[in-house]
Amino acid sequence: MAEPVGFYTDTTVCIGCKACEVACHQWNALPARNGGEVPLSGLSYDNTVALSDVDWRHVKFIEQFSADRTQARWLMMSDVCKHCVNAPCLEVCPTGSIVRTEFDTVYIQEPVCNGCRDCITACPFGVIHVSAEKHIAQKCTFCYDRLQNGLVPACAQACPTRSIQFGPIAELKQRALDRVGQLHGQGASEAYLYGADTKILGGLNAFYLLMDPPETYGLPTAVQAQVPSRSVWPASVKAIAASLVIAFGAFVSFGRRKRAVAMTEGRGGPSR
Amino acid sequence: MNLELNTSVADPQWHGLIVWYFFLGGIAAGAYVMAALADLFGDIDDRPGVRVAYYIAFPLVGVCGLLLTIDLGRPERFWHMLIQSNTGWPMFKWWSPMSVGSWGLSAFGLFSFASFAGVLAEDGWLGLKRFSPLASRLRTGLAGRLFALGGALSAFFLGSYTGVLLTAGNQPVWSNTTWIGALFLASAASTGIATMVLLDRSLKLNIKESVIEHLEQLDSWAIVLELVMLAIMAISLGHLSRSAFGTWPGLLIPAFVVPVGLIFPLLVKRWGGTRAAETASIFVLVGGFVLRSAVVGMPFPLLSLTTVGR
Known part of the structure; x- marks a missing residue:
């Protein structure tokens, strides 16, 4: 068994460049939506809108404006499968298609999945979608093929600000705690880690440093995200x-x- | 129980075919339960009604299997539910309702097939007349009683596991109550009996009037049980009831299912008159279908994620 690895995403340094989305598309050969003609969402500068069968990474733009629009605050967060320790999708999968890898990540074996979609009902983060082409469940593979060859996942490799950091879980957690301490020292007392402890589904192997409550980022609380069993x-x-x-x-x-x-x-x- | 809605989930697109599966599977389970219980506790007068139930349960569960297979993204891999595709060993996860459900549906398929073959032999269809004495002997002996017990258990399972399946996830409303399985079972019983009564009346199967009256009485009890289950489910949802039953399609339950699909049939049965049984049965069946449509559709208006089209 290889050492458990994960992602630590520091949202305070995300600039919304979407290099992670591009790198994920490129490495995993994910097709473009609408034949490449992505319509503007009309709601945001973010036109990816959500995670989908072909968007396994999605940089959320949380745009907060005052009523008169003189004040603005943008939060950015690169969303992805959380590779939960007690993964609901893995728990309910009736075919055994969803497995835990030797790197402690959660992986869908494409030849086994029959597209029953039970994993979609189970995932509390809205991560999994059915492919319009393959008709099976799709999500971030944690670049399993790259891990097997000693490479860093494409998104973390491409991130220019080191918002997405990859490494052994224990090391990432220490790094994240140090960063929270640093932010608190600078007066940003609202900074906290989401998913680094065991409260949410036994822990998230892709955890976050956030500045607002989870619901601001469209993330469930520990009460809302439950194991199906x-x-x-x-x-x-x-x-x-x-x-x-x-x-x-x-x-x-x-x-x-x-x-x-x-x-x-x-x-x-x-x-x- | 968790009483916070999680609206960050994705839509599994369990819609039309799944609603029909829940509805037809419920009828098959409900009718079979009544037939098996009549085999266990009833008498010779119940036999024509029992035969009706055994005639419909197997074809219906066959249709259910077909609906579920078509609904899969990759229908040719339906067998992955039961067999591990890489080892050939059985695929069974007792903690996964869908895995247990696949085996439960298969077990019910076997029980209902045996019962179907038994009544075919009893009635001399498909050249099976020579097996009629054997079928009767098997049915009335200890083996027959044990078989009826096993069949009843598998039918109870089929009638309720679909609700447990919805509960075991993170979809809003479904995952906020643990009463959907019990509700679906009560509905399965009432729709199963309603189908038996309707078939008798429309096909002139000549089930004794006293047996039909008895079935009608059992149906009334099942409807009352369903009303009680709905009330308990609403109470268990607490403040979430407003979201569950106050928005489309959950709104159909207080606006249509309760008055038209449950209370109206009860009143019709009480008033009596010609064609009361048929009228009540039709409304029970429509109510049962709308109930499942409403429950299956409850989470989706509440989801905050935008669906990305391709």
């Missing part, structure tokens, strides 16, 4: 209870009818 037993117990109510009701009802027929016909009841 947490509700299987409670839901099953309730379904079993309903089954017992129906079975017991039928037992009583059939018995009552048999007794009524027996009384009407004045004999011991019809035989089977």
Whole structure:
């Protein structure tokens, strides 16, 4: 087993250049949307809009304007699969297509996936989408082929500001904690790490340094992002209870009818 | 239970075919449950009704299998649900509702097929008349009772696991309650019985009037159970009920399913009159379909992500 690796993304130094998106497209040979004619979103300077089957990296532009538009604040965050420690997609995948690699990343084996889309219902980050061409689930592979050859993932390699950092998880966490300490020392007390501890799905191997609450970035809180298996037993117990109510009701009802027929016909009841 | 909506998820595009699967699978499961329970607790008078249920359960579950296969992105890989494509060993994850559901659906397929073949033999169809005594002997012995018990369990599973499947994820509303499985099961029971009654009346199958009345009574109980499950589900969602039942298509539940698909059939049964049973059954079936459409569609208006077209 190789050392667990991950991404540490420092959103305070992201400049929204989208070099990570381009590098991801290029290395993974992802096709362009709409045959290359990407329409303007009309809502933002960001025209990628969201992660999709062909956009495994997406630099979110969070544009905050005052009502009179004299004040503006932009937050930027390069979004990607979080390669969760307790990955919901991996947990529910019924074909065994989604696996954990020797690098502790989460990977979809394309020849196994049959496009059932259960992983999409499970992912709390909206990461996975079905390919319009291959008709199977698609997401960031963490450049598994590059990792196997000792290379840095394409997005981290291309990032010009080192907003996206790649490395062993333990080392990245220390680096991130040091950076939070530095920002706090500079008066930016709102800086914090999202997903670096075990509160969200046991930890995210792609974790973030954020300046605003998770919901500002369109990220779920620790309460909102849950492992699917947490509700299987409670839901099953309730379904079993309903089954017992129906079975017991039928037992009583059939018995009552048999007794009524027996009384009407004045004999011991019809035989089977 | 988590009572915060997570709107950052993507749309799995479980729409039309999945709604039909939930609906037809529910009918198959509900009808089979009633037939198996009649085999266990009923008498000879119930047999014509039981036969109707066994005649419809297997074809319906066959259609369900077809719907699910077509709905896959890669239908030719449907068998990956049951067999590991790289080793040939069984693929089973007890903690994944879809994996367990694939095996449960297969088990129900086997039970319903055996019951279907049994009634074909009993009625002498497809040249199976010579197996009629064997079928009757198997049905009435200890083996038959154990078979009915196993069939009932698999039908209970099929009627409810679809709701558990929706619950086990991170989609808004679905993942905020654990009552959808129980709700779907109650609906499966009522729609299954309604189908049996409707088939008897429309095809003149001559099921005894006392048996139909009994089925109608069981249907009324199932409808009341469904109303109770809906109320509990709404309570379990707390303040999220407004989002779940106040926006389209969840709005269909208070606006249509409860008054038209549940309460109206109860009243029609109570008023009686000619064609009351057929009328009530039709409304129960329409209500059952709309219920599933509404529950399956609940999360999608709440999603904040923009779908990127290609």
